[in-house]
Amino acid sequence: MKRILLIKLTxxxxxxxxxxSVQAQAYCALRDPVRQIGELYPGHSYVSHVGVVTTxxxxxxxxxxxxxxxxxxxxxxxxxAVSKEGTKVGYVHVRPEITRWGIxxxxxxxDADLRVQDFAxxxxxxxxxxxLEDEDFKKQLRGKSFExxxxxxxxxxxxxxxxxxxxxxxxxEFAASVIRCALKTIVVTDIVWEKQVxxxxxxxxxxxxxxxxxxxxPSVQTALERMFIGDNKDIDRxxxxxFRVVDGSKKKDS
Amino acid sequence: MRRLTLLFTxxxxxxxxxxxxxxxxxxxxxxxDQQQDSGMLKRIDDWLAYGDPDRLADPNSTASRFRNNLRxxxxxxxxxxxxxRAGNSGSGSVAFIGxxxxxxxxxxHGDYATMIAQPYVTKLNSIKGPHFFESNNDWxxxxxxxxxxxxxxxxxxxNVKVGHFEVPYGLEQPLNTNGTLRDMASPRNLGVKxxxxxxxxxxxxxxxxEFGVSRGTGNEFFDTEDPYVVAGRIGxxxxxxxxxxxxxxxxxxxxxxxxxxxxxxxxxxxxxxGNSIERERxxxxxxxxxxxxxxxxxxxxxxxxxxxxxxxxxMEFDFYNPSKSxxxxxxxxxxxxxxxxxxxxxxxxxDGSLGWRWTPNNNWALSVMYVQEVSAKHPxxxxxxxxxxxxxxxxxxx
Numbered sequence: 001m002k003r004i005l006l007i008k009l010t011x012x013x014x015x016x017x018x019x020x021s022v023q024a025q026a027y028c029a030l031r032d033p034v035r036q037i038g039e040l041y042p043g044h045s046y047v048s049h050v051g052v053v054t055t056x057x058x059x060x061x062x063x064x065x066x067x068x069x070x071x072x073x074x075x076x077x078x079x080x081a082v083s084k085e086g087t088k089v090g091y092v093h094v095r096p097e098i099t100r101w102g103i104x105x106x107x108x109x110x111d112a113d114l115r116v117q118d119f120a121x122x123x124x125x126x127x128x129x130x131x132l133e134d135e136d137f138k139k140q141l142r143g144k145s146f147e148x149x150x151x152x153x154x155x156x157x158x159x160x161x162x163x164x165x166x167x168x169x170x171x172x173e174f175a176a177s178v179i180r181c182a183l184k185t186i187v188v189t190d191i192v193w194e195k196q197v198x199x200x201x202x203x204x205x206x207x208x209x210x211x212x213x214x215x216x217x218p219s220v221q222t223a224l225e226r227m228f229i230g231d232n233k234d235i236d237r238x239x240x241x242x243f244r245v246v247d248g249s250k251k252k253d254s
Numbered sequence: 255m256r257r258l259t260l261l262f263t264x265x266x267x268x269x270x271x272x273x274x275x276x277x278x279x280x281x282x283x284x285x286x287d288q289q290q291d292s293g294m295l296k297r298i299d300d301w302l303a304y305g306d307p308d309r310l311a312d313p314n315s316t317a318s319r320f321r322n323n324l325r326x327x328x329x330x331x332x333x334x335x336x337x338x339r340a341g342n343s344g345s346g347s348v349a350f351i352g353x354x355x356x357x358x359x360x361x362x363h364g365d366y367a368t369m370i371a372q373p374y375v376t377k378l379n380s381i382k383g384p385h386f387f388e389s390n391n392d393w394x395x396x397x398x399x400x401x402x403x404x405x406x407x408x409x410x411x412x413n414v415k416v417g418h419f420e421v422p423y424g425l426e427q428p429l430n431t432n433g434t435l436r437d438m439a440s441p442r443n444l445g446v447k448x449x450x451x452x453x454x455x456x457x458x459x460x461x462x463x464e465f466g467v468s469r470g471t472g473n474e475f476f477d478t479e480d481p482y483v484v485a486g487r488i489g490x491x492x493x494x495x496x497x498x499x500x501x502x503x504x505x506x507x508x509x510x511x512x513x514x515x516x517x518x519x520x521x522x523x524x525x526x527x528g529n530s531i532e533r534e535r536x537x538x539x540x541x542x543x544x545x546x547x548x549x550x551x552x553x554x555x556x557x558x559x560x561x562x563x564x565x566x567x568x569m570e571f572d573f574y575n576p577s578k579s580x581x582x583x584x585x586x587x588x589x590x591x592x593x594x595x596x597x598x599x600x601x602x603x604x605d606g607s608l609g610w611r612w613t614p615n616n617n618w619a620l621s622v623m624y625v626q627e628v629s630a631k632h633p634x635x636x637x638x639x640x641x642x643x644x645x646x647x648x649x650x651x652x
Contacts (some may be wrong), residue, residue: 022327022616022617022651022652023325023327023616023651024613024615024616024617024619024651026329026354026372026398026430026432026433027325027327027354027355027356027370027372028370028372028398028399028420028430028432029429029430030356031492032368034405034410034457035410035457035458035459035491036493037410038409038410045363045364046364046365047360047364047365048323048358048360048365049323050322050323050324050325050358070577071615071616072577072578072579072613072615072616074616075616076325078323078358083364098576098577099576100546100576101545101546101547101576102543102546102547102574102576102578103547103576103577103578120493121493122493123493123543124495125495125543125544125545125546125547126545127545
């Protein structure tokens with residue numbers, strides 16, 4: 001009888017391994033990325049949203065990406081919603097990524113539409129981390145959406161494709177792992193914290209943003225000249241960016 | 255005896271209630287249909303993670319407010335120990351069951367406090383525990399960490415923590431080894447690992463700090479003999495690969511074991527009474543993460559026990575696989591103190607350990623460690639044989 005009880009208890013404990021909210025480390029070891037939130041969003045306030053990354057979330061991530069989450073990425077995690085004067089302006093989320101330099105943890109800052117705003121390494125053993133922390137690399141990721149980031153890496157996410165990102169050839173694998181982490185962060189945020197994210201979106205979900213390469217077309221220039229501001233030197237036109245909103249749910253004309 | 259009777263009565267109540275209930279608590283009392291997807295652990299886990307959906311439907315309910323930003327986990331562990339000394343070996347074990355709770359309090363303006371509560375029932379079986387256990391087979395409710403950190407009084411640069419916290423000194427402050435076989439120097443170097451009190455803590459642009467004042471009694475709060483601890487650490491930020499910290503500790507620690515160790519080095523200990531030991535420490539700690547998943551950590555402590563000079567240190571190498579599910583470590587401890595010339599002057603106790611931790615998923619952790627003493631203190635030429643111990647721990651969190 002005792003043996004049967006023992007077997008049942010063991011089976012229960014094994015079945016209990018599906019418990020999804022737990023984390024392997026004790027909670028006294030948790031550290032909120034408060035300094036990085038302060039650096040990424042100076043003068044802003046933030047509120048935590050604890051969500052559970054489940055095995056279902058993991059499956060959904062694998063539906064959207066050619067790679068998915070590692071087991072230790074499951075469990076309870078926090079999304080920090082950042083606000084300024086009552087308006088939600090973005091999110092901060094820390095996500096690990098397994099690399100050959102060990103686990104890398106990156107604090108990501110996303111805007112209300114889940115585009116990359118900035119990032120900071122919370123843990124990174126790679127000696128070349130300073131190169132990717134430099135503005136030259138960061139500005140290539142800023143403003144990038146999920147689709148744009150996905151186009152920057154190969155099928156399994158292990159290397160860069162084409163000329164989308166300019167880095168030293170030594171840093172290709174490292175840069176790809178950073179982009180992989182960004183993609184997982186965006187997808188996990190969208191899946192686990194859907195309710196919190198949905199309400200603050202500026203661009204509706206399922207729409208795609210396409211960068212407009214030439215903003216000042218001849219017709220725009222003519223219109224500006226009619227308003228006598230065609231040569232206004234107070235406007236830095238090089239920094240002006242425009243995006244086209246494409247409704248992904250509509251079929252293309254044949 | 256009364257504790258055992260209470261435990262037995264509660265168990266009996268639970269089991270008989272489960273057998274006769276319409277919806278039995280234990281799965282083996284259910285039909286196969288009832289058992290499907292309704293295991294007890296699964297139900298407990300669902301409740302721990304998500305709570306009661308009906309009660310949570312109202313965002314203004316107490317349950318909903320309590321559940322918001324709450325992490326709550328049951329933590330069960332068993333530890334077996336086989337010590338060997340002078341050819342004789344024994345065995346003992348420790349069982350832990352507790353709750354690990356982490357709750358962030360927020361309002362419309364953002365987060366304002368974080369609470370951590372870790373009450374653990376700890377049962378010793380034929381083994382000597384810390385001083386708050388009354389015997390080698392005693393059990394106690396151990397408050398590992400139990401505090402609230404108020405995070406919005408200023409900003410991230412200064413928070414106020416109140417409750418039971420890890421004494422902010424040395425490597426224990428940034429690394430937190432509660433519930434793991436691997437330990438830092440604090441228990442032996444300071445005589446107190448966690449204590450009741452208040453700290454100021456925060457993160458500056460390039461530095462992190464925590465300074466606290468606490469009771470000096472460890473797990474329990476009492477004021478017999480007026481113990482106290484003032485301690486603090488300031489270190490470089492934890493997200494770099496080289497982390498340096500300096501610490502300071504001054505106090506009168508209520509710890510009969512530590513005082514006994516001090517008295518063993520005196521030719522005449524009759525003038526030393528009570529249970530508190532006067533301690534002063536200055537520490538330097540270092541953590542260095544190599545490019546491959548290998549880390550070095552070290553802690554060096556200078557100070558005094560009453561008027562006796564002390565130097566204690568710890569050095570450790572950690573080796574991980576890339577996903578960090580496996581960790582090997584080797585740790586070396588050096589504890590020395592300067593007795594009077596008649597008692598032998600500087601004497602050192604040195605031990606080395608080799609450990610392994612395997613975390614196959616977020617629920618299970620298996621750890622083993624072998625510790626070998628390589629040198630012992632011999633105050634006054636006292637005979638002291640070297641020993642070793644093998645420890646294994648299985649931990650399950652859900």
